[in-house]
Amino acid sequence: MMSQHPYPWVRRIDLALLWIAGIALIAMMVHICVDVVANIVLRTPVPLTNAAVTQYYMIAVAYLPMAAAELRGAHVSVDLVVNQFAAGVRRFFGFLMQLICMLIYGALAAQSLQLAMEKLSRDAFLMEQTSRVSTWPSYFIIPLGFAMVSMLLLARMIALLLGQAPINLDDDSIQGDAHV
DSSP states (O other): OOOOOSOHHHHHHHHHHHHHHHHHHHHHHHHHHHHHHHHHHTSOOOTTHHHHIIIIIHHHHHHTTHHHHHHTTOSOOOOTTGGGSOHHHHHHHHHHHHHHHHHHHHHHHHHHHHHHHHHHHHTOEEEETTEEEEOGGGGGHHHHHHHHHHHHHHHHHHHHHTTOOOOOOOHHHHHHTTTO
16 A cells, blocks of 8 residues: 655646646647647638747746646756756755746746736737737746745745755655545
8 A cells, every 4th residue: 555645735737737737738738739629521621729838828838837747846957967966965955056046937926927917907908810818827837847846946945944854746645646
């Protein structure tokens, strides 16, 4: 029997973001397929396909799973030299890198939130064919993705400082949390 993940709230947030990104990915695929078929069969593309794909679907698919990738250790890392150090030195460098990454993701979240607020205040939109498509809501997806990674890194550092179990997901914890 597999043990329950020590941080069920992390798993719930992870699942919610992955579900939203997955739904956006499926919706994008269906939308594009319907557009292609309509263009071939009816000689008329589905209106607003380009706007929906570029302004909503792709942004959700790209930014919402960032925390999931961090949680699974799936981001690119090069630790050839660090692996040669003693365990304590590796932990120090790991903590330092998490701190730096958290600050960078936090700055990206703040900057992208500022941009999203500007887009909201201007009621940003684009024109596709003869339709006006509001784009400002999609700008809020970006700071959400960055903020989630930053908060995950902060929680991971706090757990490390308190001597608690690491906040990670691996195949065993994912399968063991199927009931969450």
